[in-house]
Amino acid sequence: MASAIDGLVSGLDTTSIINNLMSVEARPQTLLKSRLSDTQAKATAYRAVNTRFDAIRTAAEALTATSLEAARTARTTTSDVTATASATAARGSVSFTVENLAAAQTTFTSRTWSSTTASVTGEPEPTWPIQVIDANGAVTDTITIPEGASLVDVVSKINAAGYGFQAQIVQTGDSGYRIKIDGTRTGADNGFRLGLTRTDPDDPGATVVDETAFTTVQAARDAEIDLGGGVRATSSTNTFADLLPGTAVTVSKRTDGPVTVTVGTDSSAIAGKVQALVDAVNGALGVIKGFTVSTAGSATATLQGDSALVSLSGQLLSTVSTAIGGASASQVGLQLTRDGKLTFDAATFTAKLAADPALATRLISGTADSTVGGVTTPGVRGIAGRLQALARTASDSSTGTLVALAKGRDTLAKDIQDKIDAFDIRLAQRKATLTAQFTALETSLNTIKNQSSWLSSQIGQLYNPNKSS
Template identity: 45%
Template sequence: MTMSIGGLISGLDTNTLITQLLQAEAVPQAALKTRLSIATATAAAYRSVNTRFDALRAAAETMLKPETWTAVKATSSATSVAATATAGAPAGSLTFDVKNTAAAHSVVSGINWTATTDPYGMTSPIEVRAADGTVKGTITVGGDGTLADAVKAINDSEFGLSATAVKVADGQYRLQVTSKTSGAAASFDLGDASTFAVATQGVDAKLTVGSGTGAYDVTSSTNTFADLMSGVTITVSKPETGVTVEVDADPAAVATKMQAMVDAANYALSGIRANTDPDGGAASTLKGDSALRTLAGRVLDAVSFAVGDDGSPATIGIQLNKDGTIAFDAAKFSAALADDPALAQRLGAGGSAGPGPDGVSGNTDDVVPGVAQRLLDVAKVASDTTIGTLTLLAQGRDDLAGDIQDKIEAWDVRLVARKAALTRQFTAMETALGSLQNQSSWLAGQINSLPSWS
């Protein structure tokens, strides 16, 4: 491409002139770049707020789960006994003694080997027998028939056994085989009679409930007792006497989840405030956005309006602060939950409030949405991945940014062409000036060569 010769003839800085002319012509493109930056930042701001509303949706859905409101806790009087309860487990208590814990059956060979590479030496295949003497099958020692091969064969067998060559002293190895599962039913024997001796007897864990004539034992092949009390799992770790496990309602767990929902609502509100604050400067990308102001109003309405005939959410400790945030009194909530669980759940989540306008019970119009349901409805409208308000607003800005980017790229092409044209024009000017200068010099020479007449 022909390039400008930089004003060598004219004395003008043509390269700078071209740059300045291009800058003037690129003003519309610069405006487009500013618009692109704003559109991109706006889309990001909508998505930031959308993330907060999605968190609110998840927290509200948790509060609407029936098991949230039937949370219970299990406690044990002994640190060696752990107890957990599933939601809805009935309250109650049970006292027992831990007689023994479960153990896995283990046998050890009666002979020693000097090294794991020594021949196994005992009968092969190895006979595997159950606790009652019933033959379960055999294990063939492959390879070179060494102790190591016997260990591998036992470990690879289908009988649920774990074998290892134990070094008991220098040059002395014994073969120990242990059941992979604990309990009396997993007891076994190997080889010929007296080939192996019992190292650990497999036994069940045993609890004794009561101390009178009606006392009874409860066993488990593991140290875990499932549903000894309905919905309760108990795990023991050592013998213990006089252990009491109690199951009670756990209002604190419900309050924690309610607090999480209120925190999520406040988090969503703070996101709206940060992005719409008229005094927030450049960080307030969405100043004056009516959609966000409407969402904030709906969140506040959801936690402040009365719930049917049950009254204000303030009854369960949820109310508005003067600064437009939401307050939650966990102690008041727990007290209300203990005093009237059904009322607390209707206010917090929603539920039937009796016959609706049609006067017939059991219809959908009987259900009054509580705080959680109302917040969930708001969050879904905002953050639905397909038709959510914030989702569509962000997508709209993405589309706008895409259109602007296309225009910016078109301007790039236009400016490249314009630079080439200007370069050609200035180069032509310099060339023309150079030609004129040459002609002027020639004419001056011709004039100077004319004879002088005096």
């Protein structure tokens, strides 16, 4: 590309002239860039609103009739007993007295040793290894203890055996040490029996397993509760997994009197879901207003007066304000404010849910079709169902109106960008042409100037009076 020679002959600021001419040439592109920025901002705005409507859909789906029915809470009359209710828990109550807590077995060696390094195999009887005995008294396994093993060695062997118990050394006096063996699981079925070998007193030529070599101080035990009338329930742990269907009860202390566990509707959890839906709706209304209504002293709103968004805003408000089966949403604490927002009174809602759960459920979640005597009664779509349908229509990834609007702006932005790119090429060519033209002008002027100087020199010589003839 030719480069301009700033005013070497003409004295013109050719660079400034070219730049000014290019600014005029680039005005259409500048308008296109402004239009591109506006189009991209609108696409971003539509997607921001779409995100809010997707939040409405999620919050509304959490308030289906099934989810309301599954909202359960379990309460107890003492902190010594806790209960958790699952979504399948049946409403009801049960009273009981905690008779026993579950325990793991604790066993000590009957003999003591003078140090932790003392040999356990030094005495003639009873002899090691440790015999593991089943409930019928038969030896099922053997924990081998090498000759000369110390208490530390025995503990290591027991812990490595993996029989459902663990050992440690306990000092029981100034110079006395025993091996303490604890079961790793609670429950009566998780007890264990251990023994060593000694000569059979009735048959000196035979041996017997001597269980007196170990002393059990705590037998493995089930947790036990008294339900009254001689009815008892047991558990290998302190948790009764299904004392009531779908409800787990955990005991931590024996009780002197009855404890009552009550399973009912978790009103606070449901109210929290309704509040989440209200917050989602208000969030969408606020974003729509921000994009469609200009405020005093601010720039024009990105989607000023956009009919699609204004319509969606109106539909959100009418969904709540329209009666459902002759009942108003205000009966469950939902109301519209003068400034176009939704409010929720959780106390009103929980009171109505307790007094008339059918009405509260119908208003929030609606009812399904029902058939009685061959006659079908159409169901009623509740507020959550209405909002869910509206949000899906607006934000569905394939057919949503907001998604379509955003994609439309994306397509337009691409077309505008293509035009801007084409303009870049055109402007570059135009600048090269102008630069070449002004360079040629300077070159031509320089040639003319040189020729003028030569002619002046020649004419001067022709008329010079001092020139010799």
